[in-house]
Amino acid sequence: xxxxxxxxxxxxxxxxxxxxxxxxxxxxxxxxxxxxxxxxxxxxxxxxxxxxxxxxxxxxxxxxxxxxxxxxxxxxxxxxxxxxxxxxxxxxxxxxxxxxxxxxxxxxxxxxxxxxxxxxxxxxxxxxxxxxxxxxxxxxxxxxxxxxxxxxxxxxxxxxxxxxxxxxxxxxxxxxxxxxxxxxxxxxxxxxxxxxxxxxxxxxxxxxxxxxxxxxxxxxxxxxxxxxxxxxxxxxxxxxxxxxxxxxxxxxxxxxxxxxxxxxxxxxxxxxxxxxxxxxxxxxxxxxxxxxxxxxxxxxxxxxxxxxxxxxxxxxxxxxxxxxxxxxxxxxxxxxxxxxxxxxxxxxxxxxxxxxxxxxxxxxxxxxxxxxxxxxxxxxxxxxxxxxxxxxxxxxxxxxxxxxxxxxxxxxxxxxxxxxxxxxxxxxxxxxxxxxxxxxxxxxxxxxxxxxxxxxxxxxxxxxxxxxxxxxxxxxxxxxxxxxxxxxxxxxxxxxxxxxxxxxxxxxxxxxxxxxxxxxxxxxxxxxxxxxxxxxxxxxxxxxxxxxxxxxxxxxxxxxxxxxxxxxxxxxxxxxxxxxxxxxxxxxxxxxxxxxxxxxxxxxxxxxxxxxxxxxxxxxxxxxxxxxxxxxxxxxxxxxx
Amino acid sequence: xxxxxxxxxxxxxxxxxxxxxxxxxxxxxxxxxxxxxxxxxxxxxxxxxxxxxxxxxxxxxxxxxxxxxxxxxxxxxxxxxxxxxxxxxxxxxxxxxxxxxxxxxxxxxx
Numbered sequence: 001x002x003x004x005x006x007x008x009x010x011x012x013x014x015x016x017x018x019x020x021x022x023x024x025x026x027x028x029x030x031x032x033x034x035x036x037x038x039x040x041x042x043x044x045x046x047x048x049x050x051x052x053x054x055x056x057x058x059x060x061x062x063x064x065x066x067x068x069x070x071x072x073x074x075x076x077x078x079x080x081x082x083x084x085x086x087x088x089x090x091x092x093x094x095x096x097x098x099x100x101x102x103x104x105x106x107x108x109x110x111x112x113x114x115x116x117x118x119x120x121x122x123x124x125x126x127x128x129x130x131x132x133x134x135x136x137x138x139x140x141x142x143x144x145x146x147x148x149x150x151x152x153x154x155x156x157x158x159x160x161x162x163x164x165x166x167x168x169x170x171x172x173x174x175x176x177x178x179x180x181x182x183x184x185x186x187x188x189x190x191x192x193x194x195x196x197x198x199x200x201x202x203x204x205x206x207x208x209x210x211x212x213x214x215x216x217x218x219x220x221x222x223x224x225x226x227x228x229x230x231x232x233x234x235x236x237x238x239x240x241x242x243x244x245x246x247x248x249x250x251x252x253x254x255x256x257x258x259x260x261x262x263x264x265x266x267x268x269x270x271x272x273x274x275x276x277x278x279x280x281x282x283x284x285x286x287x288x289x290x291x292x293x294x295x296x297x298x299x300x301x302x303x304x305x306x307x308x309x310x311x312x313x314x315x316x317x318x319x320x321x322x323x324x325x326x327x328x329x330x331x332x333x334x335x336x337x338x339x340x341x342x343x344x345x346x347x348x349x350x351x352x353x354x355x356x357x358x359x360x361x362x363x364x365x366x367x368x369x370x371x372x373x374x375x376x377x378x379x380x381x382x383x384x385x386x387x388x389x390x391x392x393x394x395x396x397x398x399x400x401x402x403x404x405x406x407x408x409x410x411x412x413x414x415x416x417x418x419x420x421x422x423x424x425x426x427x428x429x430x431x432x433x434x435x436x437x438x439x440x441x442x443x444x445x446x447x448x449x450x451x452x453x454x455x456x457x458x459x460x461x462x463x464x465x466x467x468x469x470x471x472x473x474x475x476x477x478x479x480x481x482x483x484x485x486x487x488x489x490x491x492x493x494x495x496x497x498x499x500x501x502x503x504x505x506x507x508x509x510x511x512x513x514x515x516x517x518x519x520x521x522x523x524x525x526x527x528x529x530x531x532x533x534x535x536x537x538x539x540x541x542x543x544x545x546x547x548x549x550x551x552x553x554x555x556x557x558x559x560x561x562x563x564x565x566x567x568x569x570x571x572x573x574x575x576x577x578x579x580x581x582x583x584x585x586x587x588x589x590x591x592x593x594x595x596x597x598x599x600x601x602x603x604x605x606x607x608x609x610x611x612x613x614x615x616x617x618x619x620x621x622x623x624x625x626x627x628x629x630x631x632x633x634x635x636x637x638x639x640x641x
Numbered sequence: 642x643x644x645x646x647x648x649x650x651x652x653x654x655x656x657x658x659x660x661x662x663x664x665x666x667x668x669x670x671x672x673x674x675x676x677x678x679x680x681x682x683x684x685x686x687x688x689x690x691x692x693x694x695x696x697x698x699x700x701x702x703x704x705x706x707x708x709x710x711x712x713x714x715x716x717x718x719x720x721x722x723x724x725x726x727x728x729x730x731x732x733x734x735x736x737x738x739x740x741x742x743x744x745x746x747x748x749x750x751x
Contacts, residue, residue, distance in 0.1 A: 255704035255716035259662030259746050262671060267661045271745055274660065275718070275725065298661065300672040485715055492707050492715035495727030589723050 022235030023085035023540035034134030053084030054518035058100025087520025088123035095314025104210025112208035116201030125228030154221040161368035162199040184222035186370035195375035203337030209475025239539025264320035265341035266299030276461035276589035282381030286588025336364035345456030346377030352403030375453040461590035473561035499598030507609035511554025666701035688732040
């Protein structure tokens with residue numbers, strides 16, 4: 001045992017090893033931070049088929065183990081870091097994890113994905129997921145090296161940002177690169193900022209619904225996993241390779257994924273601008289300033305403006321993630337993670353910053369501190385608008401903060417991360433801060449009444465995502481983005497401003513995202529036909545997994561999460577956008593398109609099609625039966641069927 | 642001041658704008674934009690012009706249309722005069738001089 005270890009886990013039983021489907025380690029790693037107890041828990045092949053992994057597994061654990069009085073900050077809340085059956089196999093982008101917990105923003109369910117190497121390392125160590133409960137008496141990190149699983153003193157890591165934390169742990173263990181995966185919280189998580197995130201492997205962020213605040217409340221600074229040495233077998237290795245090749249070919253050549261393969265999410269900036277979906281200055285306009293040439297924001301230009309190199313995740317061949325160097329200015333020479341579209345949006349356009357170098361720098365500051373870049377964008381933009389219009393004063397903030405000021409935004413980030421001054425209120429997120437100030441301040445804030453942060457789009461021109469964000473039970477989108485919709489019987493195109501058609505599409509694609517988030521695979525590399533993904537899953541596990549089963553599984557998971565949220569008191573009454581979020585654009589390509597006029601009808605259609613009761617939000621008895629969820633009937637409807 | 646009178650020649654041309662990664666399908670770099678002046682005769686629709694245009698580029702033709710080749714598929718967004726199809730124009734709306742059809746990659750997010 002390491003001299004710094006507090007606890008070591010006991011040996012794990014392997015009673016049913018011969019029955020474990022391919023692709024699975026067969027065990028969950030359980031950690032009770034209060035008592036320091038660590039143990040492994042086998043799970044059955046039947047449960048693997050039913051709950052798969054990722055959010056599917058996490059939803060079931062959350063429902064079973066986190067009761068309605070266990071709020072996000074209660075020690076009995078669970079923090080579940082789950083992989084899936086494809087993690088660690090040679091399918092592109094299968095190093096990820098899905099974080100499931102009761103989150104701080106909505107005080108409801110959370111499912112948020114990140115990638116890198118964590119999932120593969122965990123599987124190679126012999127575990128399919130980590131389930132963390134309790135609260136450590138002092139700050140700890142969780143160290144996993146095959147059977148050696150230890151809680152280690154982490155007080156020396158306090159105050160470090162996420163990149164510094166990974167640097168420190170890499171130095172302590174003498175391991176770096178792909179040999180040690182570290183996911184940690186930064187100062188924001190330590191100080192329970194409600195939109196704190198969990199960041200890993202230099203640039204991958206599980207960002208939604210305050211999962212970093214949950215980790216901070218548990219006094220867990222980091223989880224670090226040495227790349228394990230356990231064998232991980234597929235039921236049909238040749239079949240996995242064949243399916244993986246087909247998926248890779250699809251991603252490289254299919255019109256739906258080709259740009260993603262080559263440029264990641266960078267092309268979205270100009271594409272979304274063209275459609276009025278790029279959020280600019282806290283939704284106050286959809287037009288770029290006259291001095292900005294949008295051609296400079298094309299994907300290749302954004303990438304080639306920096307010295308850069310690929311920063312691929314486990315087993316991934318996409319030209320997506322990159323590390324780059326700040327080329328000029330005050331921070332010249334700093335390494336940063338190339339922003340995803342969400343970073344260009346949240347650390348850039350949403351706060352009026354149109355200098356790509358400044359955005360790239362600020363985006364990594366946000367990851368390091370470590371908060372959700374979407375929520376930070378809405379919050380910072382709201383503060384900037386407040387300084388301009390007067391609902392927040394310079395005296396309140398302690399300094400001036402104008403549109404586009406990246407250095408000022410970084411200063412704001414520090415205030416928030418350490419809950420200093422006005423930062424203490426802002427650390428509650430824009431919804432709670434705006435509700436506290438009221439009046440014009442509340443009118444200008446972008447949020448859902450549920451508390452979930454919208455993604456970095458102007459959803460007033462992307463109604464599918466606004467409907468999805470408001471009705472989701474995951475603290476973020478749970479159905480979007482539409483991909484290969486004809487595969488599930490939907491029309492290839494809809495009018496994006498026809499509420500009825502939008503609601504039909506959002507309801508119709510329901511389930512696919514939950515399925516993807518249960519595999520241990522990146523949602524960008526599952527942007528292929530479900531048929532291909534099911535082939536990979538079947539080859540990995542030895543099951544015959546069909547497209548129909550994948551959709552049914554996803555919808556089953558969605559219904560469990562909805563039942564969880566209803567039990568937490570989160571129902572249809574909060575499935576609405578804030579005043580600004582649901583307003584009508586006054587300029588740009590979506591000028592005059594008023595979602596507010598169609599919102600009620602959209603909800604009606606969505607509820608009918610997903611089979612939930614419009615008034616109570618509950619999945620109807622016939623829906624439960626269809627999904628194989630009879631066991632939820634009594635909880636939802638008060639009597640056994 | 643009313644609309645400027647168009648000469649007959651000008652009135653029979655529209656612009657097809659191919660943006661960003663869709664340029665790959667017409668031999669471009671996958672970035673920037675390419676514009677084409679497309680002639681048409683009175684009464685021709687958005688569909689007529691797009692079918693003729695994509696007919697010159699097999700990769701675009703495969704990506705733009707669904708299996709029936711009559712309707713737009715699910716991967717490329719079509720805008721007419723900066724409005725998505727369905728708002729001011731459908732595929733069957735006759736074009737007017739100086740109309741601008743934009744082909745844009747549908748997938749966008751992060």
